[in-house]
Amino acid sequence: MKIQTRNKRTKRSRKTTLNVFRGKLEANNTWLRKHLDTLTFYRKRLSFKEPSSVLLDGSMFYYLALHGKTLDHICELIKDFTANFYTTDCVVREMEFYFQSYSGPKDVLEESIKRARTVELVSCVHGKEISAEKCITNVVGIYNSKKVFVATTVNGCWPLVNENPLIPIITVNDGSLVLKNLSGNQRQKAKGWSSATPVEKSALTDKELRESPDYERLLRRFDFYGYVGEIALGDGNNQVKAISQQLGPSDWPHEKVRAFVVKQILLHSELYENLVNPPSVDSSNWTFLEYLFCTSKDGAWGETVTLQAAADAFEVKIVVIDSSEDCAVHDFFPYGVEHPKKVLCLSCVTCQDETHYNSIQKLPDRSIASTCSRNYLDPKPEEQDHESE
């Protein structure tokens, strides 16, 4: 009886073990299928060619050293044994900083720094010393045009890298190296974001602009504050073109201005996140990433966040003579810069939900207007009051 019972138990437990094993196998198969799907998506749809480029951060070097794994394990994961591995100066510097300040056992940290020094270093092109996270963000960019795999165990942080479907992430899940899967929705976004969109033209006619009250108001403000310049309709590039005109178009063509402004927003996201996305509305970084993709496209219309970022990036003050009823002049001061290198002067006319920026010139012998946040419901008399002061 005893033996029978034991046999029954053994049979039952064998069955359970078999079911658990089957479950695991199915889970593994599901995971493997998703992994291969994601890898194929990057290789075929987004043209990630071999040899692959893999950029590693400190956390990944630490994981590999701790578990006695090598870069071959990553090669195996992405099915490419010709892959090239990189890291950046800032990553190594940050690891060395942790090494010096860490009070626990340092052997794994030491080994991971040793490993980081054996791969190729990407030279840091940014001026100031920045965190490893920002440095990697800078190297990869939002479009990941160099088609780089990023290997990091920092999951849930670094939203500009980790939540960008154009960047394949090699990470760790349940103790194993994995390629982060992309959902169907993320794939759609990746395809949409990586394709160019036509430059949006103005839907207005010159006649409609000239007959609008905003046009008249802006002309009066030019006269009052002492500016001259054409008020013209442009396309979605009108703000970057106006900045380019003010900076010197041969040195700063509008495409280069846009790229510089987007890089500023990307690298100093903490300065702009709340402006783009007030916490009271929706504080998810995904929206901020979407904003970045939108802003970076040729022909995307500019607004006050891009103006502030331009002032910060070029270290200039930007004065905007505005046509709106409630504010005549906007000043954008560069963040943390006491003496701006230059003052850029733009006009802004809003007509039927379109906003057009133009480059303007200040007439000599007129002081530069200061910020005005007063209501200009009836601008003429109030401006005359100012003038008589």
Ligand SMILES: [Zn+2]
């Ligand atoms: Zn760097």
